[in-house]
Amino acid sequence: MLFDLPPRYSYGCMTDWLIQQSPAVQATIRVLVFVLPVLIIVPGLIWWERRLLSWMQDRIGPNRVGPFGLLQPIADGVKLFFKEDITPAAVDRLIYFVAPAVALFPAFAIGATLPWGPHYGPLMHWTPIADVNIGILYILAISSLGVYGVVLSGYASNNKYSLLGGLRASAQLISYELAMSVSLAGIVMATGSLKLTDMVAEQMKPLWGWDAAAVFQNWFIFTPFGFIAAVIFLICMVAETNRAPFDLPEAENEIIAGYHTEYSSMKVAVFFMGEYATMFIFGGVFATVFLGGWNMLPVNWDVLAAQVPAVAPFARVMDGANYWLAPLWFLGKCAGGITFYIWLRATLPRLRYDQLMSLGWKSLLPMAVANFIVVAIWIMCTKLYGPAGGWISMFVALAIIYVLYLNVVSATSKSGWYAQGRIRMTEGAEKRRPIALVDPSKEVRP
């Protein structure tokens, strides 16, 4: 590590000053440093989404206000401020006004345990805002509160379509939370801690536990179980933030605009602000848990400097950049997450409701549970037989689960055992259809 510090080391005047403050003041300062930027970034995200989406759809997009249309979000904000604020007569007024605020709360509270920078050396006193021993559980808990804003606005609007949107949202969020928590539980087991700083520290160890590969970092997305968990988490995270292709709560061709149909002016802007801030923070959660947190590249620069003397000066510079500019790399990964969201929105059509439910309950949840078992076997066998035994056991377990899965699929599909007459099919199973993005009965043939 770069910093092998004596206990009475002075960290430089700003950090020294921060440490001397009372804990409450420290927390307030950290909030100001790491939450305000999220607020400021939201208009930029909206601009980025509109420009990138139009580029992907072969359009131009907003390019008139300011250079590259960068001031467009400000113009939009001014427009929203001066629009007439209509409150329908039949709404439940108290809940109607409270709902947008409730929707905004989790968006800003959720980032409190995310480490924006290193957990050692002088920067450790700045971030995360609260390094509690329940870090990842906190994020899951607060993200589960996101459903309230949607449900309450749907109910209070006193409108059939809004209510449908709210009900859809609550069903969707409850379904996808499960798979999300189980996929993260595997990572928690591999780390042995719920702290997000510990997760980042675990990912800075040598790749796959090989000391020979100590130059590379063991980001969880490079491990087999971590990769599966990452895919599951990514899908659930899109569903949790109500984004395309999971934006059924606001599907405009079915239920107008869903839960925010009856909202106008700044209230609708508040909903959108919450949505974009949540997307941004979820990108950060994904980066922290699977992509090595604040690290720039999956390389341990100090090990590289020690092992390859020829590149030592370069590696030292990179080590410094990796450490001191950590929030910048983290921000970059969050931006990558947002770009992925936009890419999905431009690529995939919206799911049908039954597809949404069967994907969540029949595919993602069993996959996450199987992955959880594989991680447990891997940890156990590594403790008993060393790293090699652990890796072999993991692949054997993955193979067994895959074979089991194939059996289940062939047993439940029409070309499998049932169709061959080995097992009798009950009436309900015959009618089951495989998941397809286009309903085959309604497909238009040219």
Add this chain to the structure above:
Amino acid sequence: MTVFMVLSTIAILAALGVVLFSSPVRSALCLVFNFFTLAFIYFGLKTELLGITQIVVYTGAIMVLFLFVIMLLNLGGPQTWKERFEFRTVLGFGFGFALAAVIASQVFANFQYFDKPQAPDSFGSPQALGRVLFTHYVWPFEVASILLLIGIVGSIMLAKRKL
């Protein structure tokens, strides 16, 4: 202490709101708020795991289902009804006070040794809780998990006519 006073006042007000609001959705919301404030009281006592479990289980899961059911049944309209004076009301109050007195007699006795506002450092940490769950309490823990499994299977059997 100030934090505790403020939070507990809010929690009590929310609890009163649960009973006094006539609209079921507002009552449910007050209950959500009450659970949420309780979680913050737990945070203040340095038992983060307990607090976060409170939010995950009650605020995040159970109350969402409550709201879901209330909205599905559309219990929206405030209903008022007048009850005649009955001896059952008096009896109800009497039993209520008796229950409160029984609970209070058990709880208040412990308050005389109460001098620390926070739990000791490793009390209720995930590590400590996990160790206790999988060593000393492993039997009740597993039995409870089987009970939950039976509950799931039973609800599926009830909901699905044909399997």
